[in-house]
Amino acid sequence: MAVTETRVLPAAFIEAGGKTFLNQLSKASGQYGAADLSKSFGQDFVAQMDPLQLEAMKQATAGIGSYEPFLQAAQAATGPQAYQAYMSPYQQEVIDTTLQEYDLQAQKGLGSIAQQAIGAGAFGGAREGVAQAEYMTGSDRNRAALQAQLLGQGFGQAQQAAAQQYGQQMGLATGQQGLQGRQISGLSALGASAQAQKQADLSAEQQLAQQQLMQPLTAAQSYGSGVTQLIAGYPGQTTQQMAPNAPTPSGMQTGLSTASTLAGIYGALR
Numbered sequence: 001m002a003v004t005e006t007r008v009l010p011a012a013f014i015e016a017g018g019k020t021f022l023n024q025l026s027k028a029s030g031q032y033g034a035a036d037l038s039k040s041f042g043q044d045f046v047a048q049m050d051p052l053q054l055e056a057m058k059q060a061t062a063g064i065g066s067y068e069p070f071l072q073a074a075q076a077a078t079g080p081q082a083y084q085a086y087m088s089p090y091q092q093e094v095i096d097t098t099l100q101e102y103d104l105q106a107q108k109g110l111g112s113i114a115q116q117a118i119g120a121g122a123f124g125g126a127r128e129g130v131a132q133a134e135y136m137t138g139s140d141r142n143r144a145a146l147q148a149q150l151l152g153q154g155f156g157q158a159q160q161a162a163a164q165q166y167g168q169q170m171g172l173a174t175g176q177q178g179l180q181g182r183q184i185s186g187l188s189a190l191g192a193s194a195q196a197q198k199q200a201d202l203s204a205e206q207q208l209a210q211q212q213l214m215q216p217l218t219a220a221q222s223y224g225s226g227v228t229q230l231i232a233g234y235p236g237q238t239t240q241q242m243a244p245n246a247p248t249p250s251g252m253q254t255g256l257s258t259a260s261t262l263a264g265i266y267g268a269l270r
Contacts, residue, residue: 021224074166102143
């Protein structure tokens with residue numbers, strides 16, 4: 001017994017569009033799978049360090065320990081014997097000249113004692129001898145005090161010069177580090193700015209390369225979305241075929257067959 005089979009098929013132009021979509025999708029997928037991803041990903045799109053940053057690193061490396069000569073000079077100005085290097089080379093000459101002048105004035109004082117003894121009628125006597133002895137004792141004491149004072153002044157001036165040298169060297173060490181640090185910071189900042197700009201350029205190039213890589217696939221997917229919307233909004237065509245000697249399908253079987261056909265077409269197109 002002949003059986004009539006009813007099918008709901010999409011319009012011819014929709015079916016042709018679905019086939020076109022599947023062909024484009026297959027071609028785009030193949031191109032994407034065979035594409036060289038290194039042209040849109042990888043280290044080529046990472047900005048390298050700017051020359052200014054490299055120079056900053058170079059100076060920072062070379063500057064490590066650059067303050068040591070100043071510290072060594074500062075250490076040389078410390079310690080119990082450090083003052084000796086800062087004693088005036090003319091100090092002994094100053095002391096000798098001063099003491100010679102003192103001795104000369106002291107001799108004049110002895111002459112005054114002799115004149116006083118003559119005037120008192122005690123010249124060459126015991127009183128004159130005692131007066132001269134007392135005078136010489138006081139003179140020697142004053143001479144020693146004057147010499148000690150001159151030596152103390154030289155020592156104090158040498159210590160002050162050593163302390164000044166220490167402060168200067170420490171200041172130079174600190175200043176050298178500060179100036180070098182500011183220079184390195186300036187180079188680093190300028191280099192970082194240039195590197196950031198380069199990275200922005202590379203990121204833009206990478207985005208363009210990725211868009212170009214995905215363009216065929218994106219276009220195929222957009223085309224398929226349009227075809228899917230046509231299927232949803234355009235009524236299908238109903239066809240009937242005669243199948244000889246086939247069992248008569250029930251109403252439920254016919255409905256399930258029609259639904260299965262529509263689902264298969266819709267799924268293939270998506």
